[in-house]
Amino acid sequence: MADRVNVFWFRRDLRLDDNVGFYKALHGKHPVLPVFIFDKEILDELPEDDARVTFIYDELQKMRNSLQEEGSSIALYHSTPKQAFKQICSDFNVQNVITNHDYEPYAKKRDEEIESFLKEKEIGFYTYKDQVIFEKDEVVKDDGDPYVVYTPYMKKWKDAFDADKHLKIYYTSQHMDNLLQHSRLPNLSLSDMGFKRSSIEVPEYDVTPTTIQEYESTRNFPAEEGTSRLGTHLRFGTVSVRKMVKKAIDAKNETFWEELIWREFFMQILWHFPETVENAFRKKYDRVEWRNNKKEFEKWKKGETGYPMVDAGMRQLNKSGYMHNRVRMVVASFLCKHLLIDWRWGEAYFAEKLLDYEQSSNVGNWQWAAGSGVDAAPYFRIFNPTTQIDKFDKDKKYINEWVPEYGTDDYPEKMVDHKEARERALDTYKSAVG
Structure with a gap:
């Protein structure tokens, strides 16, 4: 079999420079084979025009182009991680697999499975802190x-x-000569994976x-x-x-x-506390009797609640994959308190739509809004979505951008009265948590 290689597995670290695991791999004694796996377990749940898949794909193509200038590339796979590693281990003589830590419950389980598979083949598995x-x-x-x-x-x-x-900055550019010299590693197109290019672009950071x-x-x-x-x-x-x-x-x-x-x-x-993905951090909050009205949930999702700050936020999310942080608090509080809809429903919708979806922050912030999380807002703190406008969008510039029919007969009536909804929320929460 060909000479031994060390595999570097890119995941949540789509950059070549200042990447701890990649730096460590390049310092090993075997040439480095870079790989990325488009994980079917995750992708099969996503719409075909998911903007995050387009973003990841485009970043990987830029990285491939940079590595091809060094005579190397990145091997791209579309399968389950275990199937991908079966393929990699049959195509290459793998000594070690190196990657960076990932902390989410699914990632931890995935990594345990891969480590176990590699151990059977007497292949080392090493991970580093990077993110x-x-x-x-x-x-x-x-x-x-x-x-x-x-x-x-x-x-x-x-x-x-x-x-x-x-x-400390982990400079990798001086060590690219330890890459596997193979510029035609497996590539994929978006359509190969059943995806098409999204019209939503990830904005540059500032x-x-x-x-x-x-x-x-x-x-x-x-x-x-x-x-x-x-x-x-x-x-x-x-x-x-x-x-x-x-x-x-x-x-x-x-x-x-x-x-x-x-x-x-x-x-x-x-x-x-990985159980907080599904369960309230403060256990007694799982006793809250949510109304979970599906028609009301649809109005919230579409931005048709009759509360302009809420509607602007939801429309911004649906159109751009982004929502301003202040507005995220307002729409989350509205869903949990005004509509008494389970925070998990909102968390799942944000997971589907947000470009910057990060499970830990999303779960943490939704539980904060529902009053059930760590460091949470007390349940009796209920945002008034109208006074939030006076404080943070008094000229209604944000509202007018996303809700152009605001102030006309075409704008929907308020779906609930703030005062009544607030009283209902307080009574519901109080009877659940005391």
Whole structure:
């Protein structure tokens, strides 16, 4: 059989530079075969024009082109991970498989299965920390218990942080000569996988010093371009989290830095409490008697509730795959409190639509809105979707952009009265949780 190779398995780290696992693989003694698996277990659930699949595909083609200039490429597979590795191990003499850690329940199960399969073949499986600064139980209370409140977690995170150690850049460009010299590795088209190109594009991220410095004053106003649009790029690893933290520190902006720490807070919560994907973190909230009216859910999804801030947010989501963070809180509170629809329904819809869908943050934020999560808003805190307009879109610029018929006879009546819905929510929650 041909000479031995080390496989580097790209996943949520779609970049060649400052990629810890890729750097480690290139430092091994065998040539590196880069691979990516379009996982059928995940893709089979998605619509054929899913924008995230187009984005991943395009990023991989850019990476392939860069690697082809080095005489190498990335082998692309469309199957289950186990089937892909059966194929890889039959086509190549594999010594080790190297990849970066992934923390979601499905990913952990997948990696255990692959590690077990490789072990039978006496192939090593090595994974590295790459998508976060701190992971798993690296930031915990003094007694070893996980933090379930953000502020003390954030303080401990900052205490443990050492820029020299944690912001080391893993430069790979000097080590590309250790790639497998094979520029015609298996490729795929979107149509080979049953997909077509999405009309929704992932926006470029903006982390200029100006954006970061003005972030605190602009981030709550949905009509302004005051956010970084970094979420999707962190989700799929097209940027390095180390470089983003360095930018926040260099710009001396605590708020922007702390948003990156929030991301890690939710990731460690999901790692410690994987059951929260399906169950309320605060168990008694699973006793809430949701109304779960399907017709009302459809109106919420389409942005036809009669509450313009809610409707603008949902239409922005449906059209662009994005929703402003302030508005996410308003639409989530409206679904759980005004309509008494289970937060899991909303979480699943966001999972389907959001370009920057991150399971840990999405579950964490939906449970926050429902009052059932860690560090949650108390159940009696119910956003008034009308006064939110006065505070954050008083000129109605955002609403007019996404709800052009607002203020005309074509705009729907309010589907519920705020005061009545609030009372109903309070009574329902109170009888469930006391």
